[in-house]
Amino acid sequence: MLEVGAIYKCSDGNIRKLNKIEDDYLHYSVPIGDKGKWQWMNLGRTYRWQAEPFFLGGKIIDQSEVES
DSSP, X not given: OOOXXXXXXXXXXXXXXXXXXXXXXXXXXXXXXXTTOOEEEEEEEEEHHHHHHHHHTSEEEOHHHHHO
């Protein structure tokens, strides 16, 4: 089950923060910036069938794992 607001290390190796779940879309952000000064860039909405497998195959991590 997906958790809104959680930070994921996705199955493709990328880090994404899940912002919102709709019936047909997922909204997520990716970290940008220098180490210790991370900001989140919103990527808008992506078809759920395209992005959901990356989240489901990944794991939830905490902010400290993003910055390391």
